[in-house]
Amino acid sequence: MSRVLIVGSTGQLGRVLMAWPSGHEHIGLARADCDITDGAAVMAAVTSRRPDVVINAAAYTDVDGAESRPDLAYAVNAHAVGHLARACREVGATLVHVSSNEVFDGTAQHPYDEWDQPHALSVYARSKLAGENAARFYHDRVLIVRVAWLFAPGGNNFPAKILAAADRLGRLRVVADEFGNPTYAPDLARALFELLAAGAPPGIYHLTNEGMVSRYEWACAILRLTGRGHIPVTPIPHTEWPRPSRPPLRAVLANRAAAALGIRLRPWHEALAEWAAAMGYPPLP
Numbered sequence: 001m002s003r004v005l006i007v008g009s010t011g012q013l014g015r016v017l018m019a020w021p022s023g024h025e026h027i028g029l030a031r032a033d034c035d036i037t038d039g040a041a042v043m044a045a046v047t048s049r050r051p052d053v054v055i056n057a058a059a060y061t062d063v064d065g066a067e068s069r070p071d072l073a074y075a076v077n078a079h080a081v082g083h084l085a086r087a088c089r090e091v092g093a094t095l096v097h098v099s100s101n102e103v104f105d106g107t108a109q110h111p112y113d114e115w116d117q118p119h120a121l122s123v124y125a126r127s128k129l130a131g132e133n134a135a136r137f138y139h140d141r142v143l144i145v146r147v148a149w150l151f152a153p154g155g156n157n158f159p160a161k162i163l164a165a166a167d168r169l170g171r172l173r174v175v176a177d178e179f180g181n182p183t184y185a186p187d188l189a190r191a192l193f194e195l196l197a198a199g200a201p202p203g204i205y206h207l208t209n210e211g212m213v214s215r216y217e218w219a220c221a222i223l224r225l226t227g228r229g230h231i232p233v234t235p236i237p238h239t240e241w242p243r244p245s246r247p248p249l250r251a252v253l254a255n256r257a258a259a260a261l262g263i264r265l266r267p268w269h270e271a272l273a274e275w276a277a278a279m280g281y282p283p284l285p
């Protein structure tokens with residue numbers, strides 16, 4: 001049994017990781033315990049707990065907000081990852097660092113492989129890419145795990161926003177030309193611990209549910225599974241949904257590295273059905 005320190009333990013993914021029955025000892029590190037932008041505090045927190053593995057699920061995740069707060073985005077998503085990597089090196093721990101599909105610009109015609117060259121478009125995306133580089137600059141036992149469109153029961157995520165907007169407005173307009181892979185946090189938690197159990201070598205891993213989908217199709221599926229299939233949804237181009245940040249339109253990830261170890265996540269629509277059940281919605285007939 002290993003000691004696994006879960007950084008960002010109160011976040012959407014962190015909560016799922018904390019509760020996951022991995023067979024290891026889980027130690028949570030929340031912002032209240034340690035602000036990870038404080039390098040000395042990170043070193044003290046990690047060296048005093050002496051974990052075998054550190055999973056970094058902490059991040060500044062407000063993609064649009066990062067455009068006006070680049071210093072904060074870089075402090076949390078890049079420099080703090082360097083602090084964690086140095087602390088992991090100090091205690092000999094493996095660092096599993098969670099990153100994002102947004103490190104790609106979404107212009108490729110194929111799903112991105114782990115070895116494809118990133119090109120980040122937004123401040124958030126550039127800060128996440130810098131975090132990947134900082135982790136590997138300071139430590140050699142680093143698994144970078146890129147995920148996309150993360151969701152879990154109770155989290156602040158796209159499905160929750162769609163439900164809230166549908167109930168408030170009674171009709172929706174949803175972008176139909178932005179594509180991605182939904183990633184159900186419990187499926188990700190399982191795959192992360194499977195990677196560790198398989199002794200996965202340092203490197204980059206793409207872990208998302210299988211299949212790509214547009215925001216529009218995903219919204220329609222969310223409404224259908226939650227008894228709101230009657231709510232009208234108008235597909236719109238991204239140009240009709242202005243945002244402070246520029247999201248990649250097709251930053252779809254291919255899982256090759258983990259799949260080579262036999263680790264795959266199920267199709268996104270199966271995961272979404274489980275999410276709906278966990279949220280208390282009865283299964284569709």
Ligand SMILES: NC(=O)c1ccc[n+]([C@@H]2O[C@H](COP(=O)([O-])OP(=O)(O)OC[C@H]3O[C@@H](n4cnc5c(N)ncnc54)[C@H](OP(=O)(O)O)[C@@H]3O)[C@@H](O)[C@H]2O)c1
Pocket residue numbers: 008009010011012013014030031032034035036037056057058059060061076098099100101128147148149150151
């Ligand atoms: N959400 C998505 O759609 C998505 C997509 C692709 C990749 N990702 C990546 O997946 C990972 C997990 O995302 P998530 O949705 O679980 O994020 P989340 O719910 O926003 O949780 C982020 C966590 O980081 C903590 N945190 C932020 N700043 C901190 C600081 N200075 N010191 C210590 N802790 C700090 C937050 O603490 P507080 O609660 O106290 O603020 C929170 O617990 C992140 O790396 C994210 O970039 C997410």
